Amino acid sequence: MSEAGDDVLEARARELDPLRSGKRTGPLARLISMRVVVLFGFMRRSGVRTRRRLFDISQTEWRIMSQLGPFAPLSLNGLSELLCKDRGQLSRAVKALVERGLVTRKRKPSGPEIELALSEEGKVMFKDMIDLAIEREQMLTEGIDPADLEVALRVIDQMIVQAEKLVDEDGEAGD
Numbered sequence: 001m002s003e004a005g006d007d008v009l010e011a012r013a014r015e016l017d018p019l020r021s022g023k024r025t026g027p028l029a030r031l032i033s034m035r036v037v038v039l040f041g042f043m044r045r046s047g048v049r050t051r052r053r054l055f056d057i058s059q060t061e062w063r064i065m066s067q068l069g070p071f072a073p074l075s076l077n078g079l080s081e082l083l084c085k086d087r088g089q090l091s092r093a094v095k096a097l098v099e100r101g102l103v104t105r106k107r108k109p110s111g112p113e114i115e116l117a118l119s120e121e122g123k124v125m126f127k128d129m130i131d132l133a134i135e136r137e138q139m140l141t142e143g144i145d146p147a148d149l150e151v152a153l154r155v156i157d158q159m160i161v162q163a164e165k166l167v168d169e170d171g172e173a174g175d
Contacts, residue, residue, distance in 0.1 A: 033159070044059070047059075048062075050136075055129065057125075060089065060093040062129065063083050064079060064103070065102065065129065067079060067083060068103065069118060072116065073106075075113045101121050103122055104117050
């Protein structure tokens with residue numbers, strides 16, 4: 001089949017699949033937060049495949065590297081807090097990254113805790129992954145007016161502040 005034929009089939013599949021067509025319905029369909037979750041889901045799925053193909057790295061390993069890049073050195077506890085992930089799962093992924101030479105583990109001079117950081121090879125990969133993330137963002141926002149993107153960023157930033165307040169309130173209520 002030709003590329004044009006493939007494009008027609010893809011367009012038809014999108015029309016028939018409300019989860020991929022943007023034609024979601026139901027009580028949550030108009031919520032901005034739910035649309036952000038849908039966007040995140042698509043970007044995550046495609047990103048996982050791309051990072052696996054280009055860097056042979058899992059989603060958890062990517063998330064670890066994405067935090068160690070700007071925030072190292074970090075302890076496993078600190079990393080667990082930042083990523084809201086179980087220490088056991090993170091420990092296995094860190095071990096794999098150390099074995100690949102992408103992450104270093106060093107005992108903290110002031111105590112028994114281990115500090116994690118990107119190795120030189122890990123820093124190179126991190127830069128390449130950041131470049132890829134920026135490229136994907138540009139593809140995602142292509143054709144959108146820069147003024148609209150600025151408004152979207154400002155609104156999402158405000159929503160993040162409000163969400164942080166909800167987390168704080170929920171935390172106080174649960175104490």
